[in-house]
Amino acid sequence: MTVFRKFNYFFSASCKKFINMEATKNKTIKEGPAVINLVSEKVFYNPVQEFNRDLSILVLNVFSEDYRAEKTLQAQKKAQNKSVADTIDDTDKQEVEVTILEALSATGLRSIRYAKEVANITKIVANDISQQAVQTMKVNFEQNEVSHMVEASHDDACMLMYKHKQPSQRFSAIDLDPYGCPSIFLDAAVQSVQDGGLLLVTATDMAVLAGNSPETCYSKYGAVSLKTKCCHEMALRILLQCIEKHANRYSRYIVPLLSISADFYIRVFVKIYTGAIHCKKTTSKLAMVYQCVGCDNMTLQPLGGFKPNPTEKNPNQMKAFLPMGPPVTEHCVHCNQRHHLGGPIWTAPIHDPVFVSRVLGELCSERHSLGTRDRIEGVLSMVREELHDVPLYYSMDRLSGRVHLETMPMLLMRSAILNAGHKVSYSHASKTSIKTTAPTRLIWDIVRTWERTHPVKPARLEADPVAKYILSQEIQSQVDLSERPDANPGSRRAGVLRFQYNPVPHWGPGARALVNIGEEKMSKATRNQNKKLKKQNQKRQHSGSEDELRKKTVTEQQSFDIDL
Incomplete structure (x- = not known):
């Protein structure tokens, strides 16, 4: 019965593989004016x-x-x-x-x-x-x-x-x-x-x-x-x-x-x-990035810079210089935590x-x-609206979640930044992004102003000293939360498809194509797949061969004794 089950399993697996190969070989794909046939599963x-x-x-x-x-x-x-x-x-x-x-x-x-x-x-x-x-x-x-x-x-x-x-x-x-x-x-x-x-x-x-x-x-x-x-x-x-x-x-x-x-x-x-x-x-054009481990604030340290160095022959001449650093103190001024260093970017x-x-x-x-x-129109419309000279961005859910605060409406945050005289835009990479020229201090002052009308539970602040430190600081900026019409970007008012849902179930980069180039040229990750299982099977085969050899030796010895 066991042998029959094993045969049935391998037969079914082989049939499925054959069917998949035939289906792949006969698969026709149409995209735009192009029509292609996949003649191999590899x-x-x-x-x-x-x-x-x-x-x-x-x-x-x-x-x-x-x-x-x-x-x-x-x-x-x-x-x-x-x-x-x-x-x-x-x-x-x-x-x-x-x-x-x-x-x-x-x-x-x-x-x-x-x-x-x-x-x-x-x-x-x-x-x-x-x-x-x-x-x-x-x-x-x-x-x-x-x-x-x-x-x-x-x-x-x-x-x-x-x-x-x-x-x-x-x-x-x-x-x-x-x-x-x-x-x-x-x-x-x-x-x-x-x-x-x-x-x-x-x-x-x-x-x-x-x-x-x-x-x-x-x-x-x-x-x-x-x-x-x-x-x-x-x-x-x-x-x-x-x-x-x-x-x-x-x-x-x-x-x-x-x-x-x-x-x-x-x-x-x-x-x-x-x-x-x-x-x-x-x-x-490059900079290192200091990331606060507490409030996730990002501070850039340029690798170099240029400053005017006019001469009689060339009044527009520029001279390279090395900037001073670091741009942050040992502890973050916003949450009193340390920094990670990344980059260059x-x-x-x-x-x-x-x-x-x-x-x-x-x-x-x-x-x-x-x-x-439709998706290209939406993405490019957002890209065109982005602040192109501002690297990186804040995230609205991260700002609110860091201090356990009810999430602030995006239009209110954008309005407050505009009311303070700074520029703001979305990033096409995130629907909760805040790309702005405003200093980090103003962003947290806006959050603290919002917290006054939407207070955090005291128990949460006692359990999180970082959130308590951020919210306990004084508001130094004048914050106006009145909503502005221009806080709503044109791409959003036009109703273009800015952020698409997953196009198909189980979507992703797909499986790597199979190429017959020899096992010695495989990547290390490919060679090491099921590494432990392979070793266990080798041990079992080795121990099984030793047992068979031992049994064979014993049998031969018994036969020899009988002959004697």
Whole structure:
């Protein structure tokens, strides 16, 4: 009976696996104008990333126009300097090639959509290390009739980019959408993108970037992450400083156009330029972060700065200097607690408002029929409203929860900040965010003013000395809680889809694609899966073989005794 049950179990498991493989092989996926077939279960596809792909298409459409215009203008200036021609004909604009590399292509869906939906594209290279993925791509390219524009490549992503690091062979845009951390590809990517080209980078290892493993974050991104309510924006700024660090090694620097935190990942769109003098300004764009362990207040310590140093020849000359520090005392002035130190993070703007407005304009064009159109409109509307020169943000639920206070309405908090003469906005990364130029002292004074009409139970304050310390301090600012009409942002009044619910049940980054590259090339985490169970099975097999050997020896000895 036991043998029959085991046979039935393995037979059922094999049947299920076979059915799943057949279902996967026959699966057809339609997204936008692209239709692809999954011919293998070892090729990765995640439907939740449709928002990522739709947004990338819009960004590339706007970028391609800017890129061609920029290159045409450079050629015109070069021609004028050489006195060859004063102008360039419109026909010359067509000679500007726009090439895109999708370094980790998998099914080829993204490249197909780029070929069909992005204007002015000359050539697309879709690369993957999996031979099965490349075979799948070729079939899909033929089916979608884009083989004349999209080239399938079977190569290691880094090696392919290193082969194209010469200026004449560089790509106009490189799309990196890996499973997990993208840092291993950044060194090659910043070298193989054209001057003024676009780098599109996705990171899905949010647990590392959000402060759950600060030591791992440092080893991968060169920055210590902090567990805080504004962790999603901090994740964006950690990734940006990592890209900048890789670019600076080759006298290059980044200009962020758009940085998005969505679902389970972050996505940044940055331009890459060459200029050693601009690399010297990097320290003024980075800062360490002091996080109070009590009230979660964040204080920035810049790594460098610039101050005016006029001369007769150059009255606008600037001089670099090292800022004084630390910016905090041993104990937090707001709650009397100690600090954690994290960073460095990118503190310069993470969006270009003009570029974001142009992407929104591109979204309104009739040539695009995107499945996540409403969500893109909502997110970009919030991004355009953000205070771009203010790093990080407060969280309304954290401010109230820290002192055990009834949550204050968001419009009242925003009105109080505006009444005090400061700017305030949401962050697209959190629906309870407060991004403001107001000092932390004013924020807590507003909370203390609210507490006067909504008192905390004394028992809770006695049990929490930090909350008691915060609320016991005197209110030093004039707080006006009268509601203002402009406290309600335009995106909220328009009713756009600003924060989306989970798109599907059990959504997430999905399972890593299976690639037959040999066990010796597997990641350490993959090799160590079920490590203890494997050891136990080996011990059982070893002990079982010893028992069989012992029984066999005894049996042979008994037979020998009988023969005697």
